[in-house]
Amino acid sequence: MFITRFALKRPITTLMFFFCFVIMGGSATRLLPLEYFPEVIFPGIFIQIPYQNSTAEEIERLITRPAEEVLSTMSGIDRMSSTTTDNSAQIQIFFGWDAPAKLKGVEAREKLDAIRDEMPDDLQRVLVFTGSTNDQPLMQLRISSNKDLKNAFQLIDRKLKRPIELINGVSKVDLYGIQKDEILIQLKSERIAAHKINVNALNATLRKHNFSTFAGRITDSEKRLLVKPIGEFDSIEDYQNLVIGPNNLRLRDIADVTLTQPIREDGRHLDRTYAIGLSIQRESTANLVDVAGRVVEKISEIEQSPDFDGISLFVMDNQAEGITNSIRDITTSGLIGFTLSIMVLFFFLRNVFVTLVVAMAVPFSLCITLAAMYFIGIT
Numbered sequence: 001m002f003i004t005r006f007a008l009k010r011p012i013t014t015l016m017f018f019f020c021f022v023i024m025g026g027s028a029t030r031l032l033p034l035e036y037f038p039e040v041i042f043p044g045i046f047i048q049i050p051y052q053n054s055t056a057e058e059i060e061r062l063i064t065r066p067a068e069e070v071l072s073t074m075s076g077i078d079r080m081s082s083t084t085t086d087n088s089a090q091i092q093i094f095f096g097w098d099a100p101a102k103l104k105g106v107e108a109r110e111k112l113d114a115i116r117d118e119m120p121d122d123l124q125r126v127l128v129f130t131g132s133t134n135d136q137p138l139m140q141l142r143i144s145s146n147k148d149l150k151n152a153f154q155l156i157d158r159k160l161k162r163p164i165e166l167i168n169g170v171s172k173v174d175l176y177g178i179q180k181d182e183i184l185i186q187l188k189s190e191r192i193a194a195h196k197i198n199v200n201a202l203n204a205t206l207r208k209h210n211f212s213t214f215a216g217r218i219t220d221s222e223k224r225l226l227v228k229p230i231g232e233f234d235s236i237e238d239y240q241n242l243v244i245g246p247n248n249l250r251l252r253d254i255a256d257v258t259l260t261q262p263i264r265e266d267g268r269h270l271d272r273t274y275a276i277g278l279s280i281q282r283e284s285t286a287n288l289v290d291v292a293g294r295v296v297e298k299i300s301e302i303e304q305s306p307d308f309d310g311i312s313l314f315v316m317d318n319q320a321e322g323i324t325n326s327i328r329d330i331t332t333s334g335l336i337g338f339t340l341s342i343m344v345l346f347f348f349l350r351n352v353f354v355t356l357v358v359a360m361a362v363p364f365s366l367c368i369t370l371a372a373m374y375f376i377g378i379t
Contacts, residue, residue: 018364025367028374034289034327035134035379036319042131044094045105047071047112049126052087060084066118067091070111074104105130134284138170138292140317141299142268143276145310150261152311153180156276159307167294169286176277177268183239184260191254195245205244209233270314292320338362 007014049063064084071093072080079094095104109128116123143149143156156175165173192199218225233239236259240252251257268277282291296315303313338359346355 021368021371022364024371024374025369028367028370032370032374033287033379034320034323036136036288036323037133038379039284040133041101043097043099043101044092044131045101045108046129046131047091047093047108047126048129049089049091049123050087051089051120051123054087056084056086059086059089062120063123064089064091066115067112070115071108074107074111076104101130132284135281136319137279137317138282138288138319139280139295139315141278141280142270142314142316143278144270144273144312144314147310149178149274149276149311151181152276153178155307156278159305160302160313161278163302164280164295164298167291167298169282169291170280170295171283171286172281174279174281176279177264177274178276179262179264181259182262183236184258185239185251186256186258188254188256195249195254197245197254202244206242209242289320289323292318 047067049059049067051059051063064082067089068080068082068091071091074093076095076099077093078096080092082089082091084090093104093108095101105128109126112126112128116126143160149156153175156178157180161173161175164170187199191197236257240250240257242251243249244251244254268275280295282288296318299313299315302308303311341362342355342359345358346352349355349358
């Protein structure tokens with residue numbers, strides 16, 4: 001009764017309140033972040049530890065068991081499982097739905113870093129993943145052409161992948177079905193035996209001569225210079241001319257060194273022909289529709305480039321289209337319902353003013369709801 005009495009006594013004040021709510025609701029329609037799904041954080045973490053050129057037994061003994069022992073000290077674990085294969089180890093840890101998975105991921109990284117000295121010295125990295133519905137790819141593309149794309153990694157990486165990564169709101173871009181060329185060293189057994197080459201020592205020599213490190217700083221008056229030795233191989237000739245033994249014995253004398261494509265472990269197809277896949281993920285706080293619009297604009301610009309003459313970029317999945325189509329359908333249905341409600345109300349009330357007052361109750365309520373959603377932080 002108090003609200004009704006106040007509205008009747010102070011109609012101008014009440015009207016101004018309603019106008020403020022309408023303006024805030026209208027602004028909220030532009031400012032509210034749009035999501036394809038509500039954010040649901042998966043109550044667990046996934047740990048991947050790659051260790052190339054090793055057997056499953058060796059990885060289990062040197063990596064999996066020490067990692068399991070230290071990770072089992074984490075609190076709130078419901079279940080932990082591991083899978084060890086040649087070249088890698090995977091560990092899955094599951095918690096309750098009320099556990100902060102992201103904080104658990106940080107804790108897991110700290111525990112694994114604490115035992116890095118117990119793991120192999122040449123272990124390069126440990127990957128810890130936490131998942132949520134926002135981690136799903138924003139967009140998936142297929143890259144196809146009438147010409148062979150197997151050797152187009154550099155073109156696609158420099159002209160397509162990297163420009164998309166620079167777009168504001170994009171967090172990650174992955175390529176599938178194509179890999180960077182690699183150096184293949186095929187040793188000749190008869191030459192190895194003739195020169196009495198130790199293969200393990202040869203492997204160590206290659207690692208020692210192909211390096212990149214920071215050697216310190218040199219301070220001269222007001223200048224500070226960074227020192228970085230040049231030790232990386234830049235071309236296939238650097239490998240071929242590497243001295244590996246006495247009498248100026250070079251690698252090319254005992255092996256064939258070639259630049260080749262690695263064996264493809266996965267692939268993508270479009271219209272029954274070989275294609276390259278490209279997956280784009282966004283930052284968790286970025287507006288999905290805005291980021292997708294910028295990506296589509298950049299893809300259209302790249303497709304017109306002379307470098308991509310004869311190459312087609314096909315958008316297979318775009319979450320933004322699903323959102324915009326849903327909003328368009330809801331808007332159309334709402335306008336139809338609003339029009340029909342006005343017609344029915346006027347048929348019974350026979351008064352234009354009263355009909356508009358009753359009919360505008362739903363749009364006003366919707367604007368107030370949108371404003372409240374924005375200030376509360378709901379997508």
